[in-house]
Amino acid sequence: MTGERTWTRVASCAARRDSSSGSWSWWARPWEDAARHWSGLGESVLERFGFNALGYRAFRTFFFANFVGNSSWFVFNAGFGWLVLVMTGSAATVGLAFFVSGLPAMLLTLHAGLLTDRLGARPLVVASFALTGSVMIAFGLLALAFPLPLWAVLLFALAQGASMTLGAPGYVSIVNDLVPPGAVSSAVALNFVGISVGRIAGGLIGGLLVATFPAPWAVIVAGLMQIAPAIPVWRLPTPAVSRAAAANRALVRPLIDALGYAVRFPTLGVILGLSIFPGALGLSYNYLIPVAARDLGIGGEGLGALLAMAGAGGLLAGFVAEAIMRRAGHGRAIFIGLWTSAAGMLAFGLSPIVGLSIASMVLVGGGFVIYSAASLALIQALSPPEVRGRTTSVFALLYWGFMPLGGLVGGVIAEAAGARAAFAAGGLVLIATGAAAILVRRQVLTLRVARDGTTSADGVLIDLAA
Numbered sequence: 001m002t003g004e005r006t007w008t009r010v011a012s013c014a015a016r017r018d019s020s021s022g023s024w025s026w027w028a029r030p031w032e033d034a035a036r037h038w039s040g041l042g043e044s045v046l047e048r049f050g051f052n053a054l055g056y057r058a059f060r061t062f063f064f065a066n067f068v069g070n071s072s073w074f075v076f077n078a079g080f081g082w083l084v085l086v087m088t089g090s091a092a093t094v095g096l097a098f099f100v101s102g103l104p105a106m107l108l109t110l111h112a113g114l115l116t117d118r119l120g121a122r123p124l125v126v127a128s129f130a131l132t133g134s135v136m137i138a139f140g141l142l143a144l145a146f147p148l149p150l151w152a153v154l155l156f157a158l159a160q161g162a163s164m165t166l167g168a169p170g171y172v173s174i175v176n177d178l179v180p181p182g183a184v185s186s187a188v189a190l191n192f193v194g195i196s197v198g199r200i201a202g203g204l205i206g207g208l209l210v211a212t213f214p215a216p217w218a219v220i221v222a223g224l225m226q227i228a229p230a231i232p233v234w235r236l237p238t239p240a241v242s243r244a245a246a247a248n249r250a251l252v253r254p255l256i257d258a259l260g261y262a263v264r265f266p267t268l269g270v271i272l273g274l275s276i277f278p279g280a281l282g283l284s285y286n287y288l289i290p291v292a293a294r295d296l297g298i299g300g301e302g303l304g305a306l307l308a309m310a311g312a313g314g315l316l317a318g319f320v321a322e323a324i325m326r327r328a329g330h331g332r333a334i335f336i337g338l339w340t341s342a343a344g345m346l347a348f349g350l351s352p353i354v355g356l357s358i359a360s361m362v363l364v365g366g367g368f369v370i371y372s373a374a375s376l377a378l379i380q381a382l383s384p385p386e387v388r389g390r391t392t393s394v395f396a397l398l399y400w401g402f403m404p405l406g407g408l409v410g411g412v413i414a415e416a417a418g419a420r421a422a423f424a425a426g427g428l429v430l431i432a433t434g435a436a437a438i439l440v441r442r443q444v445l446t447l448r449v450a451r452d453g454t455t456s457a458d459g460v461l462i463d464l465a466a
Contacts (some may be wrong), residue, residue: 051322053187058236059178063194065229066171069129070198071205072225074307076136078206079218081290082300083143084153086215091291091419093150095411098287101157102404104165109401113169113393121170121177122238128167129230135160136223143216161404168400169393172376176388177238182451185330185377189321192369196314199365203311207304259394261387267457268382270441271334271375272394277433279399281426282341283368284406291411292419296354309358310365313344317366321373330381331447331457333374335434341367342430349424357420372399378447381455 053059084097116124139156142148175187202222209218262269293303317337325333344363351357376395383391406426413422438445446457 051186051190053175053179053183053190056179056183058238059175059183059187059190061232062174062178062236063190065232066191067194067198068225069229070195071202072133072136072198072222074199074202074311075206075209075218075225076222077286078203078210078290078300078303078307079140079215079222080157081287082210082303083215083219085290085294087153088150091288091414092411094291095287095407095409095414097154097157098284099404099408099411100154101161102401102407103158104162105168105397105401106404108162108165109168109393109397110390112165112167113390113396115166116169116173116393117387117390120238120240121174122233122236125167125170125174126230126234128163128165128170129226129233131163131166132160133223133225133227133230135163136219136226138223140216140218140220140223143219144214165401168396169390172396173380173388173392174238176380176385178236181381184380185325185373185449186322188376188380189318189325189369189373192321192373193315193318196311196316196318196365196369199311199314200308201311203307204304207300207302207307210303211300261383262391262394265382267441267443267447268379268391270437270444271378271382272391272398274334274433274437275375275395275399276402277429278338278341278368278371280402280406281409281429282345282406283399284403284410285345285364285423285426287403287407288410288414288419288422291414292348292423295414295419296357298354298358302358305358306361309361313362313364313366314369316362317369318373321370324370325374325377325449329446329448330374330378331444334371334378334444335438337367337370337372337374338430338434339367341371342427342434343367345423345427345430349420349422349427375399377449378455381449 054063080097081094084094085091088094112124135156139160142152172188172191175184175191179187202225205221206218209215209221262272289306290303293299293306296302298305321333324336328336341364344360344365344367347360348357348364351360376392379391379395380388410419410422410426413425443457447455448457449455
């Protein structure tokens with residue numbers, strides 16, 4: 001593939017790393033062999049299905065490695081949430097535990113974005129994989145050996161959240177180092193395909209583990225899966241970080257500059273501001289799934305089914321997200337995804353039939369994938385390279401970072417009225433905030449990212465240098 005050969009000239013540094021890796025090469029080779037399977041696919045086929053990012057070897061390797069890391073999160077959520085629920089019997093305490101886990105994301109995501117701009121995405125993603133996996137394994141072993149008090153569980157949650165936050169912006173912005181601009185929206189959509197497949201695999205594995213073994217075993221397995229991708233990702237070829245970014249040692253000023261950039265471009269600001277509500281009061285449904293499984297009377301096996309159905313919806317959405325963004329436009333795709341998730345959350349909360357509630361998770365998972373992929377593609381397209389890591393981290397803070405706050409609120413609602421009432425309330429909020437965003441800045445609906453990476457609004461190209 002000509003495009004792949006051109007783009008991967010940045011791999012000269014990787015060649016030196018390969019030659020010096022010695023005994024570590026055996027670890028990464030299976031990932032590369034799996035990735036190489038895709039190399040026989042023609043560029044036209046990949047383009048037709050919106051998978052053109054898979055035409056680049058570095059992204060293929062990251063995609064397969066990150067799939068294991070994605071799966072680990074859903075194994076962890078099942079095991080950790082079930083452990084706290086069994087230990088305390090309280091939905092509010094489950095929400096509290098996940099809130100504490102998310103505190104570092106709320107407080108440090110912006111600075112993690114600054115470090116990403118300064119050091120590059122790859123080293124921070126690798127460090128995050130390794131540290132988070134180690135913390136999970138240590139906690140799981142301790143929980144098996146001793147009856148831990150709640151304060152120790154919350155302390156672990158805080159440490160796990162801090163190590164995860166370190167790499168959070170890099171998980172998204174690394175695609176800009178692996179593919180050319182025209183393939184970024186495809187890479188973003190495929191990242192969410194990986195998350196969705198990971199949700200299916202991780203949900204089923206996590207549900208099986210908590211139904212068969214003590215919950216700490218699920219946390220240990222999640223830790224092993226979290227560590228696994230670290231070495232293949234470390235060996236990825238990525239461009240060198242600019243000297244200006246590496247030399248910048250200011251901590252607050254660059255973040256203010258990134259927020260100021262969003263204020264100067266209000267369409268970008270609306271996209272970023274909107275993300276608070278899908279994250280805090282929508283995506284935080286992940287923390288309530290163990291409570292919902294208990295309320296529905298479906299146990300650990302049903303917990304795995306709920307996660308798997310959400311993952312199946314996300315997987316289907318990932319396959320069509322690129323096509324939806326191209327045909328409807330990236331701006332409209334934001335609201336297609338947002339309101340699809342809202343419909344699923346309302347159906348889950350209001351349906352009198354358990355089977356229909358479980359099936360509605362397909363809409364919930366699928367809608368959030370389309371919303372997230374379209375939002376991230378636009379945020380990265382609308383941000384110059386020198387602030388892209390920081391604007392991405394603003395989105396990560398508002399969308400993923402505020403999830404624990406929503407989990408805390410949702411836990412209180414679930415304690416008082418049940419998890420299904422919390423789901424229905426979240427769906428109503430998503431409908432209202434989406435409509436409000438359109439009223440505030442209708443131009444968002446007209447945004448579109450072309451295949452060459454240029455962005456237009458109302459059919460007029462946007463000049464990032466202006």
